[in-house]
Amino acid sequence: MSSSTQTPVALILVELLISIAAFVLFCLEYPTDFRTSLWENGGVEGFNSNPNQRIYFYANHREPPEIPLIWSQRLANSNLAVAVLGLVVFVSRTSMSYLRYLSHFTNIIYDMILLILWATSLAGQTAGDFTDPKHPSSHPWYLARGCSIAWDKTRGYCHIAQVGFLVSILAMVLYGTRLIREIILIAYDRGQRHRPEGFVQITEDMEPVESVYTDEECEHLEQKEIKSNLTLSPVLAFFPSD
16 A cells, blocks of 8 residues: 655645636636637638628528637636636645545545546647638637737637647646656655565674673683683694684
């Protein structure tokens, strides 16, 4: 069973800031008017397809092209869902870490899921708009061209979308870093468990004779040693030492 772990305070604060920022930003991006306004701004300026032209398809009883992912409500829903999940995971595993119920493997599962979800979110936020062959767009105009060319009424939306994209990158870096950290901690923990024990220093562990025996016992042992040497001396005479 993997040992429990406590998350460093600095990492908790960073994750808290990113989780709250992502939640607030994608709540602001959630209304339909947010994406539609940016889509219309880019369409009128010729940066991507124009949503206003879709009315001509309906007038001619033709099926309009599918709404590009970058301007769809589906992307807004998924981004907000990922932000909410990240905030919930932060609260739950911070509590588990404080109670020391959080294992390294649980952290890895959380970080892998959130890393994949934020990578998917980033892919959606950089998706292109190719529904108008005359005005193809490989990336949204507010990321490729900046907000200086945005209309006054959409400039705020433009900045929010840019910051949301930046926070998404930070979130992916955060969970990727956490994932690498947990893998290193598991490898270190296993290395410590399987490390061979060093040689025991006998001289440090052994107590001196004086601390074990009394003075009388020490004198008795010395006398026995002298008698033993005297007894063996005739024998040792035939085996001189080098």
